Amino acid sequence: MTKVELTGVEVAKHKSADDCWVIVHGRAYDVTDFLPEHPGGSKIILKYAGKDATEEFDPIHPPDTLEKYLPKDKHKGPVDMSTVVVEKQEVLPEEQERMKRIEEMPLLEQCYNLLDFEGVAKRVMKKTAWGYYSSAADDEITLRENQTAFQRIWFRPKILVNVEKVDFSTTMLGTKVDIPFYVTATALGKLGHVEGEVVLTRASARHNVVQMIPTLASCSFDEIMDAADASQVQWLQLYVNKDRAITKRIVEHAEKRGCKGLFITVDAPQLGRREKDMRLKFTDEGSNVQKGSGEKTDNSQGAARAISSFIDPGLCWDDIPWFRSVTKMPIVLKGVQRVEDVLRAVEVGCAGVVLSNHGGRQLDFARSGIEVLAETMPVLKKMGLEKKIEVYVDGGVRRATDIIKALCLGAKGVGIGRPFLYAMSAYGQEGVERAMQLLKDEMEMNMRLIGARTIEELNEGMVDARGLFSHGVGPVNFLAERVYDPLVGPPQRER
Numbered sequence: 001m002t003k004v005e006l007t008g009v010e011v012a013k014h015k016s017a018d019d020c021w022v023i024v025h026g027r028a029y030d031v032t033d034f035l036p037e038h039p040g041g042s043k044i045i046l047k048y049a050g051k052d053a054t055e056e057f058d059p060i061h062p063p064d065t066l067e068k069y070l071p072k073d074k075h076k077g078p079v080d081m082s083t084v085v086v087e088k089q090e091v092l093p094e095e096q097e098r099m100k101r102i103e104e105m106p107l108l109e110q111c112y113n114l115l116d117f118e119g120v121a122k123r124v125m126k127k128t129a130w131g132y133y134s135s136a137a138d139d140e141i142t143l144r145e146n147q148t149a150f151q152r153i154w155f156r157p158k159i160l161v162n163v164e165k166v167d168f169s170t171t172m173l174g175t176k177v178d179i180p181f182y183v184t185a186t187a188l189g190k191l192g193h194v195e196g197e198v199v200l201t202r203a204s205a206r207h208n209v210v211q212m213i214p215t216l217a218s219c220s221f222d223e224i225m226d227a228a229d230a231s232q233v234q235w236l237q238l239y240v241n242k243d244r245a246i247t248k249r250i251v252e253h254a255e256k257r258g259c260k261g262l263f264i265t266v267d268a269p270q271l272g273r274r275e276k277d278m279r280l281k282f283t284d285e286g287s288n289v290q291k292g293s294g295e296k297t298d299n300s301q302g303a304a305r306a307i308s309s310f311i312d313p314g315l316c317w318d319d320i321p322w323f324r325s326v327t328k329m330p331i332v333l334k335g336v337q338r339v340e341d342v343l344r345a346v347e348v349g350c351a352g353v354v355l356s357n358h359g360g361r362q363l364d365f366a367r368s369g370i371e372v373l374a375e376t377m378p379v380l381k382k383m384g385l386e387k388k389i390e391v392y393v394d395g396g397v398r399r400a401t402d403i404i405k406a407l408c409l410g411a412k413g414v415g416i417g418r419p420f421l422y423a424m425s426a427y428g429q430e431g432v433e434r435a436m437q438l439l440k441d442e443m444e445m446n447m448r449l450i451g452a453r454t455i456e457e458l459n460e461g462m463v464d465a466r467g468l469f470s471h472g473v474g475p476v477n478f479l480a481e482r483v484y485d486p487l488v489g490p491p492q493r494e495r
Protein backbone atom coordinates (compact mmCIF):
# COMPACT_ATOMS: atom_id res chain seq x y z
CA MET A 1 0.00 0.00 0.00
CA THR A 2 1.60 3.34 -1.02
CA LYS A 3 2.25 5.68 1.90
CA VAL A 4 -0.06 8.70 2.07
CA GLU A 5 1.95 11.74 1.11
CA LEU A 6 2.75 14.22 3.84
CA THR A 7 1.91 17.87 3.21
CA GLY A 8 4.35 20.75 3.48
CA VAL A 9 2.26 22.12 6.35
CA GLU A 10 2.70 18.90 8.34
CA VAL A 11 6.48 18.85 7.78
CA ALA A 12 6.73 22.55 8.68
CA LYS A 13 5.45 21.72 12.20
CA HIS A 14 8.75 19.87 12.92
CA LYS A 15 11.10 22.83 12.90
CA SER A 16 12.87 22.94 16.23
CA ALA A 17 16.05 21.47 17.67
CA ASP A 18 14.07 18.87 19.59
CA ASP A 19 11.73 18.03 16.73
CA CYS A 20 13.45 18.52 13.41
CA TRP A 21 12.36 17.18 10.03
CA VAL A 22 13.82 18.11 6.64
CA ILE A 23 12.78 17.32 3.09
CA VAL A 24 15.36 15.93 0.65
CA HIS A 25 14.39 14.92 -2.87
CA GLY A 26 10.67 14.95 -2.02
CA ARG A 27 10.92 12.77 1.09
CA ALA A 28 10.76 13.84 4.74
CA TYR A 29 13.36 12.72 7.29
CA ASP A 30 13.35 13.12 11.08
CA VAL A 31 16.94 14.24 11.79
CA THR A 32 16.38 15.33 15.41
CA ASP A 33 18.65 12.67 16.91
CA PHE A 34 21.26 13.21 14.19
CA LEU A 35 21.65 16.97 14.83
CA PRO A 36 24.44 16.71 17.46
CA GLU A 37 26.31 14.15 15.31
CA HIS A 38 26.27 16.13 12.05
CA PRO A 39 29.98 16.86 11.38
CA GLY A 40 29.02 20.10 9.66
CA GLY A 41 27.29 21.30 12.82
CA SER A 42 23.58 21.43 13.68
CA LYS A 43 23.06 25.04 12.61
CA ILE A 44 23.01 24.29 8.90
CA ILE A 45 20.34 21.63 9.36
CA LEU A 46 18.21 23.82 11.64
CA LYS A 47 18.34 26.50 8.93
CA TYR A 48 16.22 24.09 6.85
CA ALA A 49 14.13 22.58 9.69
CA GLY A 50 10.61 21.92 8.44
CA LYS A 51 11.64 22.90 4.91
CA ASP A 52 13.10 21.55 1.65
CA ALA A 53 16.88 21.15 2.14
CA THR A 54 17.64 19.48 -1.20
CA GLU A 55 19.58 22.35 -2.76
CA GLU A 56 21.93 22.66 0.24
CA PHE A 57 22.20 18.88 0.69
CA ASP A 58 23.14 17.90 -2.87
CA PRO A 59 26.64 19.36 -3.44
CA ILE A 60 27.98 17.94 -0.18
CA HIS A 61 26.39 14.49 0.13
CA PRO A 62 26.09 11.57 -2.29
CA PRO A 63 22.36 11.11 -3.02
CA ASP A 64 22.12 7.78 -1.17
CA THR A 65 23.52 9.17 2.11
CA LEU A 66 20.21 9.30 4.04
CA GLU A 67 19.01 5.97 2.65
CA LYS A 68 22.31 4.41 3.75
CA TYR A 69 22.99 6.04 7.09
CA LEU A 70 19.69 7.31 8.65
CA PRO A 71 17.75 4.63 10.60
CA LYS A 72 14.63 3.54 8.70
CA ASP A 73 12.22 4.68 11.43
CA LYS A 74 13.39 8.25 10.77
CA HIS A 75 12.27 8.05 7.14
CA LYS A 76 8.86 9.77 7.28
CA GLY A 77 7.95 9.13 3.66
CA PRO A 78 7.01 11.05 0.51
CA VAL A 79 5.89 14.67 0.60
CA ASP A 80 3.39 16.27 -1.74
CA MET A 81 5.83 18.96 -2.96
CA SER A 82 3.00 21.07 -4.40
CA THR A 83 2.06 21.83 -0.80
CA VAL A 84 5.58 22.90 0.24
CA VAL A 85 5.97 26.65 0.51
CA VAL A 86 9.15 27.66 -1.38
CA GLU A 87 10.66 30.67 0.39
CA LYS A 88 11.69 33.28 -2.16
CA GLN A 89 15.44 33.54 -1.65
CA GLU A 90 16.39 37.17 -2.11
CA VAL A 91 19.22 37.37 -4.65
CA LEU A 92 22.11 39.05 -2.81
CA PRO A 93 23.93 41.84 -4.67
CA GLU A 94 27.06 39.65 -4.75
CA GLU A 95 25.05 36.91 -6.49
CA GLN A 96 23.61 39.45 -8.94
CA GLU A 97 27.21 40.53 -9.68
CA ARG A 98 28.20 36.91 -10.28
CA MET A 99 25.24 36.36 -12.63
CA LYS A 100 26.39 39.39 -14.64
CA ARG A 101 29.93 37.99 -14.87
CA ILE A 102 28.50 34.71 -16.13
CA GLU A 103 26.62 36.55 -18.89
CA GLU A 104 29.85 38.30 -19.91
CA MET A 105 32.19 35.33 -19.52
CA PRO A 106 34.60 34.49 -22.39
CA LEU A 107 33.51 32.03 -25.06
CA LEU A 108 34.89 28.54 -24.58
CA GLU A 109 36.98 28.99 -27.76
CA GLN A 110 38.78 31.86 -26.01
CA CYS A 111 40.33 29.40 -23.53
CA TYR A 112 43.72 28.45 -24.96
CA ASN A 113 45.24 26.64 -22.00
CA LEU A 114 44.35 25.08 -18.68
CA LEU A 115 45.09 28.22 -16.68
CA ASP A 116 42.56 30.17 -18.77
CA PHE A 117 39.86 27.95 -17.26
CA GLU A 118 41.12 28.83 -13.78
CA GLY A 119 40.87 32.52 -14.57
CA VAL A 120 37.27 32.19 -15.79
CA ALA A 121 36.23 29.90 -12.93
CA LYS A 122 37.56 32.34 -10.38
CA ARG A 123 35.18 34.98 -11.75
CA VAL A 124 32.06 32.90 -12.26
CA MET A 125 32.05 30.27 -9.51
CA LYS A 126 30.19 30.72 -6.22
CA LYS A 127 32.72 32.00 -3.65
CA THR A 128 32.36 28.95 -1.40
CA ALA A 129 32.86 26.58 -4.36
CA TRP A 130 35.92 28.55 -5.59
CA GLY A 131 37.19 28.60 -2.01
CA TYR A 132 36.95 24.84 -1.69
CA TYR A 133 38.52 23.99 -5.04
CA SER A 134 41.29 26.60 -5.09
CA SER A 135 42.28 26.40 -1.45
CA ALA A 136 45.38 24.69 -0.14
CA ALA A 137 47.02 24.29 3.27
CA ASP A 138 48.32 27.10 5.46
CA ASP A 139 50.20 29.68 3.35
CA GLU A 140 49.73 27.68 0.12
CA ILE A 141 53.49 27.52 -0.47
CA THR A 142 53.32 23.94 -1.73
CA LEU A 143 50.38 24.80 -3.97
CA ARG A 144 52.57 27.32 -5.77
CA GLU A 145 55.70 25.15 -5.60
CA ASN A 146 53.82 22.38 -7.45
CA GLN A 147 53.74 24.62 -10.51
CA THR A 148 57.07 26.42 -10.15
CA ALA A 149 58.94 23.15 -9.70
CA PHE A 150 58.11 22.28 -13.32
CA GLN A 151 59.67 25.59 -14.36
CA ARG A 152 63.02 24.51 -12.88
CA ILE A 153 63.24 21.72 -15.48
CA TRP A 154 64.51 22.53 -18.98
CA PHE A 155 64.43 20.47 -22.16
CA ARG A 156 67.38 19.07 -24.17
CA PRO A 157 65.52 18.47 -27.44
CA LYS A 158 66.81 16.26 -30.24
CA ILE A 159 66.75 17.56 -33.81
CA LEU A 160 66.43 15.94 -37.23
CA VAL A 161 64.28 13.12 -35.92
CA ASN A 162 61.52 12.17 -38.34
CA VAL A 163 58.56 13.10 -36.16
CA GLU A 164 55.94 12.96 -38.84
CA LYS A 165 54.13 10.30 -36.85
CA VAL A 166 53.78 10.87 -33.10
CA ASP A 167 52.00 8.42 -30.82
CA PHE A 168 51.61 9.29 -27.14
CA SER A 169 49.33 6.41 -26.22
CA THR A 170 50.54 4.22 -23.36
CA THR A 171 49.27 1.86 -20.68
CA MET A 172 48.45 2.63 -17.05
CA LEU A 173 48.05 -0.30 -14.66
CA GLY A 174 47.96 -2.51 -17.74
CA THR A 175 45.13 -0.70 -19.53
CA LYS A 176 45.67 1.17 -22.80
CA VAL A 177 45.09 4.95 -22.74
CA ASP A 178 45.34 7.58 -25.49
CA ILE A 179 47.40 9.99 -23.41
CA PRO A 180 49.39 9.63 -20.17
CA PHE A 181 47.19 11.73 -17.88
CA TYR A 182 44.15 10.82 -15.79
CA VAL A 183 41.42 12.81 -14.05
CA THR A 184 42.44 12.57 -10.42
CA ALA A 185 40.07 12.29 -7.45
CA THR A 186 38.71 15.59 -6.22
CA ALA A 187 35.80 15.79 -3.80
CA LEU A 188 32.44 17.54 -4.05
CA GLY A 189 32.00 17.83 -7.80
CA LYS A 190 28.52 19.33 -7.35
CA LEU A 191 29.97 22.43 -5.71
CA GLY A 192 31.13 23.36 -9.20
CA HIS A 193 28.47 21.82 -11.43
CA VAL A 194 24.93 20.72 -10.67
CA GLU A 195 25.59 17.27 -12.17
CA GLY A 196 28.92 16.75 -10.38
CA GLU A 197 31.47 14.06 -11.20
CA VAL A 198 29.40 12.42 -13.98
CA VAL A 199 30.38 15.41 -16.14
CA LEU A 200 34.03 14.36 -15.77
CA THR A 201 33.02 10.76 -16.49
CA ARG A 202 31.36 11.62 -19.79
CA ALA A 203 34.23 13.86 -20.93
CA SER A 204 36.80 11.19 -19.97
CA ALA A 205 34.88 8.57 -21.95
CA ARG A 206 34.98 10.69 -25.10
CA HIS A 207 38.76 11.17 -24.80
CA ASN A 208 39.67 7.68 -23.54
CA VAL A 209 41.09 9.21 -20.36
CA VAL A 210 41.07 7.33 -17.05
CA GLN A 211 38.89 8.76 -14.26
CA MET A 212 39.71 8.25 -10.59
CA ILE A 213 36.46 8.20 -8.62
CA PRO A 214 36.72 10.08 -5.29
CA THR A 215 35.40 8.61 -2.04
CA LEU A 216 34.09 12.10 -1.25
CA ALA A 217 32.25 12.55 -4.56
CA SER A 218 28.95 14.45 -4.59
CA CYS A 219 27.55 11.80 -6.93
CA SER A 220 27.18 8.26 -5.64
CA PHE A 221 29.76 5.73 -6.75
CA ASP A 222 27.17 3.83 -8.79
CA GLU A 223 25.96 6.99 -10.53
CA ILE A 224 29.53 7.63 -11.68
CA MET A 225 30.07 4.03 -12.80
CA ASP A 226 26.69 4.02 -14.59
CA ALA A 227 27.62 7.22 -16.47
CA ALA A 228 30.71 5.55 -17.95
CA ASP A 229 30.74 3.85 -21.30
CA ALA A 230 31.54 0.17 -21.61
CA SER A 231 35.23 0.47 -22.53
CA GLN A 232 36.04 3.24 -20.05
CA VAL A 233 38.70 2.68 -17.36
CA GLN A 234 37.87 3.94 -13.87
CA TRP A 235 39.84 3.67 -10.64
CA LEU A 236 38.62 4.09 -7.06
CA GLN A 237 40.27 6.59 -4.72
CA LEU A 238 39.80 5.41 -1.16
CA TYR A 239 39.80 7.30 2.12
CA VAL A 240 40.02 4.41 4.58
CA ASN A 241 37.16 4.33 7.08
CA LYS A 242 37.79 3.71 10.77
CA ASP A 243 35.14 1.02 10.36
CA ARG A 244 36.96 -1.51 8.18
CA ALA A 245 33.71 -3.37 7.43
CA ILE A 246 32.48 -0.27 5.57
CA THR A 247 35.82 -0.02 3.73
CA LYS A 248 35.67 -3.71 2.79
CA ARG A 249 32.16 -3.28 1.42
CA ILE A 250 33.20 -0.26 -0.69
CA VAL A 251 36.29 -2.00 -2.11
CA GLU A 252 34.47 -5.24 -2.93
CA HIS A 253 31.63 -3.31 -4.59
CA ALA A 254 34.08 -1.26 -6.66
CA GLU A 255 35.85 -4.40 -7.85
CA LYS A 256 32.53 -6.04 -8.70
CA ARG A 257 31.51 -2.95 -10.70
CA GLY A 258 34.71 -3.20 -12.75
CA CYS A 259 37.09 -0.65 -11.23
CA LYS A 260 40.62 -1.28 -12.52
CA GLY A 261 42.66 0.13 -9.63
CA LEU A 262 42.46 0.91 -5.92
CA PHE A 263 44.21 4.18 -5.00
CA ILE A 264 44.53 4.39 -1.23
CA THR A 265 45.05 7.99 -0.11
CA VAL A 266 47.86 7.96 2.45
CA ASP A 267 48.66 11.67 2.88
CA ALA A 268 45.48 12.64 4.71
CA PRO A 269 45.24 11.08 8.18
CA GLN A 270 43.54 14.41 8.88
CA LEU A 271 42.44 16.89 6.22
CA GLY A 272 44.74 19.91 5.89
CA ARG A 273 43.97 23.38 7.18
CA ARG A 274 42.67 25.26 4.16
CA GLU A 275 42.17 28.76 5.51
CA LYS A 276 40.80 30.32 2.32
CA ASP A 277 38.04 27.70 2.41
CA MET A 278 37.52 28.15 6.14
CA ARG A 279 37.19 31.93 5.84
CA LEU A 280 34.81 31.76 2.90
CA LYS A 281 32.76 29.05 4.52
CA PHE A 282 32.82 30.76 7.87
CA THR A 283 30.29 33.25 6.55
CA ASP A 284 28.17 30.31 5.51
CA GLU A 285 26.47 28.67 8.47
CA GLY A 286 26.92 25.34 6.67
CA SER A 287 30.39 24.89 7.95
CA ASN A 288 29.82 25.94 11.47
CA VAL A 289 32.72 23.75 12.53
CA GLN A 290 34.68 26.66 13.92
CA LYS A 291 33.25 27.09 17.38
CA GLY A 292 32.90 30.50 19.04
CA SER A 293 35.82 32.33 20.64
CA GLY A 294 38.12 30.41 22.88
CA GLU A 295 37.21 26.85 21.92
CA LYS A 296 39.67 24.75 19.89
CA THR A 297 39.24 25.80 16.25
CA ASP A 298 38.78 22.77 14.13
CA ASN A 299 41.86 22.01 12.02
CA SER A 300 40.06 21.15 8.87
CA GLN A 301 37.51 23.27 7.14
CA GLY A 302 33.90 23.57 6.18
CA ALA A 303 32.71 21.17 3.58
CA ALA A 304 35.49 18.61 3.82
CA ARG A 305 35.23 18.46 7.64
CA ALA A 306 31.53 17.84 7.25
CA ILE A 307 32.18 14.69 5.27
CA SER A 308 35.58 13.40 6.37
CA SER A 309 35.38 12.66 10.10
CA PHE A 310 35.23 8.96 9.16
CA ILE A 311 38.83 8.90 7.83
CA ASP A 312 41.09 6.60 9.90
CA PRO A 313 44.25 8.39 11.15
CA GLY A 314 45.45 4.97 12.36
CA LEU A 315 46.01 3.66 8.81
CA CYS A 316 49.55 2.19 8.58
CA TRP A 317 51.82 -0.18 6.63
CA ASP A 318 50.43 -3.17 8.62
CA ASP A 319 47.07 -2.63 6.87
CA ILE A 320 48.38 -3.20 3.33
CA PRO A 321 48.38 -7.04 3.49
CA TRP A 322 44.71 -6.86 4.58
CA PHE A 323 43.88 -4.77 1.51
CA ARG A 324 45.65 -7.33 -0.67
CA SER A 325 43.50 -10.04 0.92
CA VAL A 326 40.31 -8.08 0.23
CA THR A 327 40.80 -7.27 -3.45
CA LYS A 328 42.52 -8.39 -6.65
CA MET A 329 42.60 -4.81 -7.96
CA PRO A 330 46.12 -3.40 -8.30
CA ILE A 331 46.80 -1.31 -5.16
CA VAL A 332 48.40 2.12 -5.55
CA LEU A 333 49.38 4.40 -2.64
CA LYS A 334 48.35 7.98 -3.41
CA GLY A 335 50.25 10.71 -1.59
CA VAL A 336 53.75 9.18 -1.22
CA GLN A 337 56.36 11.91 -0.63
CA ARG A 338 59.79 10.27 -0.21
CA VAL A 339 61.77 7.52 -1.94
CA GLU A 340 62.02 5.45 1.25
CA ASP A 341 58.25 4.98 1.19
CA VAL A 342 58.31 4.05 -2.51
CA LEU A 343 60.76 1.25 -1.64
CA ARG A 344 58.46 0.16 1.20
CA ALA A 345 55.52 0.15 -1.25
CA VAL A 346 57.52 -2.20 -3.51
CA GLU A 347 58.24 -4.45 -0.51
CA VAL A 348 54.56 -4.80 0.46
CA GLY A 349 53.58 -5.58 -3.11
CA CYS A 350 51.86 -2.37 -4.24
CA ALA A 351 51.38 -2.03 -8.00
CA GLY A 352 52.08 1.68 -7.93
CA VAL A 353 52.47 4.95 -6.08
CA VAL A 354 51.31 8.49 -6.79
CA LEU A 355 54.00 10.97 -5.75
CA SER A 356 51.72 13.71 -4.55
CA ASN A 357 51.11 16.29 -1.85
CA HIS A 358 47.33 16.36 -2.44
CA GLY A 359 47.56 19.49 -4.56
CA GLY A 360 49.17 21.33 -1.65
CA ARG A 361 46.04 20.82 0.46
CA GLN A 362 47.69 18.78 3.20
CA LEU A 363 51.20 19.44 4.60
CA ASP A 364 52.44 22.86 3.55
CA PHE A 365 56.15 22.82 2.58
CA ALA A 366 55.82 19.27 1.32
CA ARG A 367 57.93 18.94 -1.83
CA SER A 368 56.33 18.79 -5.28
CA GLY A 369 55.55 15.37 -6.75
CA ILE A 370 57.91 16.08 -9.66
CA GLU A 371 60.81 16.72 -7.27
CA VAL A 372 60.14 13.49 -5.38
CA LEU A 373 60.04 11.72 -8.76
CA ALA A 374 63.53 13.02 -9.60
CA GLU A 375 64.69 11.71 -6.20
CA THR A 376 62.98 8.35 -6.64
CA MET A 377 63.69 7.04 -10.12
CA PRO A 378 67.51 6.98 -9.93
CA VAL A 379 67.26 4.95 -6.69
CA LEU A 380 64.75 2.48 -8.19
CA LYS A 381 66.97 2.11 -11.29
CA LYS A 382 70.10 1.57 -9.20
CA MET A 383 68.30 -1.21 -7.29
CA GLY A 384 66.83 -2.68 -10.48
CA LEU A 385 63.30 -2.06 -9.18
CA GLU A 386 61.97 0.42 -11.75
CA LYS A 387 59.87 -2.28 -13.46
CA LYS A 388 58.46 -3.50 -10.13
CA ILE A 389 56.18 -0.52 -9.57
CA GLU A 390 54.38 2.13 -11.63
CA VAL A 391 55.18 5.65 -10.48
CA TYR A 392 52.64 8.44 -11.06
CA VAL A 393 52.86 12.12 -10.21
CA ASP A 394 50.23 14.76 -9.63
CA GLY A 395 50.17 18.39 -8.55
CA GLY A 396 50.61 21.51 -10.64
CA VAL A 397 50.34 19.85 -14.07
CA ARG A 398 48.99 22.59 -16.35
CA ARG A 399 50.81 22.05 -19.65
CA ALA A 400 51.72 19.06 -21.85
CA THR A 401 55.36 20.08 -21.27
CA ASP A 402 54.74 19.26 -17.57
CA ILE A 403 53.49 15.82 -18.61
CA ILE A 404 56.50 15.29 -20.89
CA LYS A 405 58.94 16.36 -18.15
CA ALA A 406 57.36 13.88 -15.74
CA LEU A 407 57.58 11.06 -18.30
CA CYS A 408 61.19 11.93 -19.17
CA LEU A 409 61.99 11.59 -15.45
CA GLY A 410 60.35 8.17 -15.34
CA ALA A 411 56.68 8.66 -14.46
CA LYS A 412 54.12 6.29 -16.02
CA GLY A 413 51.53 9.06 -16.12
CA VAL A 414 50.25 12.15 -14.33
CA GLY A 415 47.06 13.08 -12.46
CA ILE A 416 45.34 16.40 -13.08
CA GLY A 417 42.84 17.89 -10.61
CA ARG A 418 41.84 21.54 -10.45
CA PRO A 419 42.02 22.37 -14.20
CA PHE A 420 39.26 19.88 -14.99
CA LEU A 421 37.20 21.11 -12.01
CA TYR A 422 37.50 24.69 -13.24
CA ALA A 423 36.72 23.74 -16.84
CA MET A 424 33.65 21.82 -15.62
CA SER A 425 32.50 24.61 -13.30
CA ALA A 426 32.78 27.27 -15.99
CA TYR A 427 31.75 25.43 -19.14
CA GLY A 428 30.40 22.00 -18.16
CA GLN A 429 31.28 18.86 -20.12
CA GLU A 430 32.39 20.71 -23.23
CA GLY A 431 34.78 22.71 -21.08
CA VAL A 432 36.40 19.54 -19.75
CA GLU A 433 36.58 18.12 -23.25
CA ARG A 434 38.23 21.27 -24.56
CA ALA A 435 40.77 21.12 -21.74
CA MET A 436 41.58 17.52 -22.64
CA GLN A 437 41.84 18.34 -26.33
CA LEU A 438 44.13 21.31 -25.65
CA LEU A 439 46.45 18.98 -23.73
CA LYS A 440 46.40 16.47 -26.59
CA ASP A 441 47.24 19.21 -29.12
CA GLU A 442 50.05 20.52 -26.90
CA MET A 443 51.31 16.97 -26.41
CA GLU A 444 51.55 16.30 -30.14
CA MET A 445 53.35 19.58 -30.81
CA ASN A 446 55.80 19.27 -27.92
CA MET A 447 56.63 15.62 -28.64
CA ARG A 448 57.62 16.78 -32.14
CA LEU A 449 59.63 19.70 -30.82
CA ILE A 450 61.51 17.55 -28.29
CA GLY A 451 62.20 14.96 -31.02
CA ALA A 452 60.27 11.98 -29.62
CA ARG A 453 57.90 9.81 -31.64
CA THR A 454 56.59 7.63 -28.80
CA ILE A 455 56.34 7.67 -25.01
CA GLU A 456 59.10 5.04 -24.90
CA GLU A 457 61.51 7.51 -26.55
CA LEU A 458 61.12 9.98 -23.69
CA ASN A 459 64.02 9.67 -21.22
CA GLU A 460 65.96 11.62 -18.59
CA GLY A 461 68.58 12.62 -21.18
CA MET A 462 65.97 14.91 -22.76
CA VAL A 463 65.69 17.14 -19.70
CA ASP A 464 68.05 19.14 -17.52
CA ALA A 465 66.62 18.83 -14.02
CA ARG A 466 69.74 19.92 -12.13
CA GLY A 467 67.92 23.02 -10.85
CA LEU A 468 64.94 21.07 -9.61
CA PHE A 469 66.32 20.47 -6.11
CA SER A 470 67.43 24.04 -5.51
CA HIS A 471 64.43 26.04 -4.42
CA GLY A 472 65.81 29.28 -5.68
CA VAL A 473 63.28 31.66 -7.21
CA GLY A 474 62.34 30.33 -10.63
CA PRO A 475 61.00 32.28 -13.62
CA VAL A 476 57.79 34.17 -12.83
CA ASN A 477 54.80 32.42 -14.36
CA PHE A 478 52.77 35.53 -15.09
CA LEU A 479 49.67 33.67 -16.18
CA ALA A 480 49.59 31.61 -13.01
CA GLU A 481 50.37 34.73 -10.97
CA ARG A 482 47.43 36.51 -12.58
CA VAL A 483 44.88 33.83 -11.78
CA TYR A 484 46.35 32.88 -8.42
CA ASP A 485 43.96 34.04 -5.76
CA PRO A 486 45.91 34.91 -2.62
CA LEU A 487 44.49 34.30 0.81
CA VAL A 488 41.35 36.34 1.12
CA GLY A 489 43.23 38.57 3.52
CA PRO A 490 42.74 39.34 7.21
CA PRO A 491 39.20 38.95 8.54
CA GLN A 492 36.86 41.95 8.18
CA ARG A 493 34.17 42.57 10.76
CA GLU A 494 30.97 40.93 9.46
CA ARG A 495 28.42 43.69 8.69
Ligand SMILES: Cc1cc2c(cc1C)[n+](S(=O)(=O)[O-])c1c(=O)[nH]c(=O)nc-1n2C[C@H](O)[C@H](O)[C@H](O)COP(=O)(O)O
Pocket residue numbers: 132133134146184185186187188214215216237265304334356357358359360361394395396397415416417418419
Ligand atom coordinates in the same frame (compact mmCIF):
# COMPACT_ATOMS: atom_id res chain seq x y z
C1 LIG B 1 41.64 20.32 -5.94
C2 LIG B 1 41.20 19.20 -5.03
C3 LIG B 1 42.08 18.14 -4.80
C4 LIG B 1 41.70 17.08 -3.97
C5 LIG B 1 40.41 17.11 -3.36
C6 LIG B 1 39.52 18.17 -3.59
C7 LIG B 1 39.93 19.21 -4.43
C8 LIG B 1 38.98 20.35 -4.67
N1 LIG B 1 40.09 16.09 -2.46
S1 LIG B 1 39.81 16.60 -0.90
O1 LIG B 1 38.59 17.36 -0.90
O2 LIG B 1 39.77 15.48 -0.01
O3 LIG B 1 41.00 17.41 -0.57
C9 LIG B 1 40.67 14.88 -2.66
C10 LIG B 1 40.07 13.65 -2.22
O4 LIG B 1 38.89 13.60 -1.89
N2 LIG B 1 40.86 12.53 -2.24
C11 LIG B 1 42.17 12.54 -2.69
O5 LIG B 1 42.84 11.50 -2.68
N3 LIG B 1 42.73 13.69 -3.18
C12 LIG B 1 42.00 14.82 -3.20
N4 LIG B 1 42.51 15.96 -3.79
C13 LIG B 1 43.91 15.93 -4.35
C14 LIG B 1 43.91 15.52 -5.82
O6 LIG B 1 43.63 14.15 -5.96
C15 LIG B 1 45.28 15.76 -6.46
O7 LIG B 1 46.27 15.19 -5.64
C16 LIG B 1 45.54 17.25 -6.68
O8 LIG B 1 44.36 17.90 -7.05
C17 LIG B 1 46.57 17.43 -7.79
O9 LIG B 1 46.90 18.78 -7.90
P1 LIG B 1 46.25 19.76 -9.00
O10 LIG B 1 44.91 20.13 -8.48
O11 LIG B 1 47.22 20.92 -9.03
O12 LIG B 1 46.21 19.03 -10.32
